[in-house]
Amino acid sequence: MRNEIVVKGYxxxxxxxxKDIFKENFKEFNEVGASFAVFLDNKFVIDIWGGYSNPEKTNLWKxxxxxxxYSTNKIVTxxxxxxxxDKGLLDLDAPVARYWPEFAQAGKEKLLVRYxxxxxxxxxxxxEKITVEDLKDWD
Incomplete structure (x- = not known):
């Protein structure tokens, strides 16, 4: 297993x-590989990647x-x-069906956005039942 940390990008x-904190993350938390980007004022200020793309640490992250x-889109959503x-365009205590009428089917008409x-x-x-093996299999 390789131990060197290779970080590339801008x-x-x-x-x-x-960038230094990103690199430290590999040692401190035993991360295998990752990428990180920040877009500020219409330009990339950080666009970096490092480590490996497999647990055996034989393929560099590109x-x-x-x-x-997995669930990181929940933050953005x-x-x-x-x-x-904040703009008064969505009420967390309103039924989802107010914004998406078809959602009310199958007894969901009272379900609140908040939930x-x-x-x-x-x-x-x-x-269908999903197993851990299913989640690991990208094919």
Whole structure:
């Protein structure tokens, strides 16, 4: 297993400390590989990647390496929803069906928007049983 940490990409000089923290993350938390980008004022100030794309540490992480991100989209979705709440365009205590009428089918007409963000809506995520092996198999 290789132990050297290779970080490539672009970092604006003002953000070099973030690149250092990114690199430290591999040692401190035993990360295998990752990428990180920040777009500020219409330009990339950080676009870096490092480590390896496999647990055996035989393949270097590349700019276009594919990674499973699972639930990270929840953060962006929540921020967007809260911006809409702030603008008065979304009410967390309103039924989802107010914004998406078809959602009311199958007894969901009273389900509140708020429940979608707290995972307390009681909606199943998959029609079939999904195993850990299924999640690991990209083919």
């Amino acid at each position: 970092t604006d000089p003002k953000f070099e400390r973030i 700019k276009d390496s594919i990674a499973k991100v 929540s921020i967007c929803a809260l911006i809409l709440v 979608l963000f707290s995972h307390s809506a009681g909606l199943p995520g998959f029609d």
